[in-house]
Amino acid sequence: MRIPDLVWGSSEIAYCTPGVGKTTLGKELATRVGATYINVGDLAKEGELYEGFDEEYECPILDEDRVIDELEDKMNEGGVIVDYHGCDFFPERWFHIVFVLRTENSFLYDRLESRGYKGKKLQDNIQCEIFQTIYEEAMSSYKEEIVHQLPSNTPEDLERNLDQIIQWIEQWMKDNN
Ligand code: DAT
Numbered sequence: 498m499r500i501p502d503l504v505w506g507s508s509e510i511a512y513c514t515p516g517v518g519k520t521t522l523g524k525e526l527a528t529r530v531g532a533t534y535i536n537v538g539d540l541a542k543e544g545e546l547y548e549g550f551d552e553e554y555e556c557p558i559l560d561e562d563r564v565i566d567e568l569e570d571k572m573n574e575g576g577v578i579v580d581y582h583g584c585d586f587f588p589e590r591w592f593h594i595v596f597v598l599r600t601e602n603s604f605l606y607d608r609l610e611s612r613g614y615k616g617k618k619l620q621d622n623i624q625c626e627i628f629q630t631i632y633e634e635a636m637s638s639y640k641e642e643i644v645h646q647l648p649s650n651t652p653e654d655l656e657r658n659l660d661q662i663i664q665w666i667e668q669w670m671k672d673n674n
Pocket of ligand 1: 516517518519520521522608649650651652653654655
């Protein structure tokens, strides 16, 4: 039985964690549909898949080629949910659908602040959301019809997103099995 491969990006720049709800949604979805959840940030940390350090943002720089090598076998198995804040460096063929979670500034501000973000890092991440940076990156890296924005402000949004994605997966499986 084939399960589709999914990815989602979010509003974030540099290599920080933004709090739009990727992990929450990704893990819950994986549990409900029996998919494999992969958090690229954690994978990079475990394998030290870095190629330097960004002094401005005080965080390591992802070695994208090594991340792709590391993921290739898992992607071939199928049914994978990949969680990362960017998606332009993954091979286009890997994914059947791409979700970009969107969080309104006031919610995002509170979530980032509660994670200890401040100053430039906080402002830049909020600005990234205002300018739809990640959505545009996704639209230019994948076929536009497979890129979807999902609101991620409230727990109700989370449930609605789960329901919609599960419906889409069920339809995909009917069409492809
Ligand atoms: P990310 O993985 O994008 O960094 P997360 O899943 O860790 O984000 O979520 C960040 C925080 O926001 C966490 O405390 C859970 C909360 N959260 C996630 N999705 C939410 C939603 N739809 N409504 C309200 N809070 C949400």
